[in-house]
Amino acid sequence: MLKEVNATRFIAPLREGGSLPGLVEADDFETYVLKFTGAGQGRKTLIAEVVCGELARRLGLRVPRLVTIGLDPVLGVGEPDERVQDLLRSSGGTNLGMDFLSGALGFDPLAFPVDAEEAGRIVWFDALVNNVDRSWRNPNLLRWHGELWLIDHGATMIWHHNWPGAEASAARPYDASDHALAAFAPDVAAAAADLAPLVTEDLLAEVTAEIPDVWLSDEPGFAAPDEVRRAYARPLLTRAAVVHERITGLEGTR
Numbered sequence: 001m002l003k004e005v006n007a008t009r010f011i012a013p014l015r016e017g018g019s020l021p022g023l024v025e026a027d028d029f030e031t032y033v034l035k036f037t038g039a040g041q042g043r044k045t046l047i048a049e050v051v052c053g054e055l056a057r058r059l060g061l062r063v064p065r066l067v068t069i070g071l072d073p074v075l076g077v078g079e080p081d082e083r084v085q086d087l088l089r090s091s092g093g094t095n096l097g098m099d100f101l102s103g104a105l106g107f108d109p110l111a112f113p114v115d116a117e118e119a120g121r122i123v124w125f126d127a128l129v130n131n132v133d134r135s136w137r138n139p140n141l142l143r144w145h146g147e148l149w150l151i152d153h154g155a156t157m158i159w160h161h162n163w164p165g166a167e168a169s170a171a172r173p174y175d176a177s178d179h180a181l182a183a184f185a186p187d188v189a190a191a192a193a194d195l196a197p198l199v200t201e202d203l204l205a206e207v208t209a210e211i212p213d214v215w216l217s218d219e220p221g222f223a224a225p226d227e228v229r230r231a232y233a234r235p236l237l238t239r240a241a242v243v244h245e246r247i248t249g250l251e252g253t254r
């Protein structure tokens, strides 16, 4: 289970983010990036962060530790920024938190070469979860202590917005032509050979078990949270076996 902490102080909004994540201090005295459950994109964004973040971690990719952050809307009282105040007010209860990588730099492909093997693993993973938010314009990769860290998996698994069409949607190809690592000759064949066998039913059950019940309990069309968890696992299991053959847009960049 993800560690559960409670926010004790709102420090500042992280301005770059489209969803306006915030920096908070929690009752374990750590500093976290908080993604609000009341943000425009809704809590499915947070579920995607958990599923993809925890899956990536288990596949050996670097992802900051995830926690859940309990938020008392009263923290918004006295917050001068109206947008932040609204978010704090509408996000009482369970939110997502992520270790704040202090001093991390945004990934710059010109300043930080990535080897073909690592690029391949990241592109393959992004194809698996259908991540449309790792473009060279907005890589959502951080450089911290000389290594690459993956953040921001909110815009993935588009199929979770329409469960009846999930199977068909998950069968679609992944266009990697805009991917932040497309220029590093990503070796997706090697990545697929190494990583696809790891994406088992058991691993996906472990990963989806990390989704807090409260984000799943009233999902329309499902009787219980575990049913929704299985719906998250199924397309990933199917896709893991075939997705490397469905990655397009890398040819001209090798």
Ligand SMILES: Nc1ncnc2c1ncn2[C@@H]1O[C@H](COP(=O)(O)OP(=O)(O)OP(=O)(O)O)[C@@H](O)[C@H]1O
Residues within 6 Å of the ligand: 014, 016, 017, 018, 019, 020, 021, 033, 064, 098, 099, 100, 101, 102, 104, 106, 133, 138, 140, 142, 151, 152, 154
């Ligand atoms: N764990 C972290 N440690 C350090 N900095 C972070 C962390 N998470 C996010 N940031 C910084 O905050 C910015 C916004 O975060 P993130 O991309 O997760 O938010 P978002 O609202 O989903 O963004 P967008 O939609 O613009 O991609 C990042 O680009 C990065 O600069």
Ligand SMILES: [Mg+2]
Residues within 6 Å of the ligand: 017, 018, 138, 140, 152
């Ligand atoms: Mg981002």
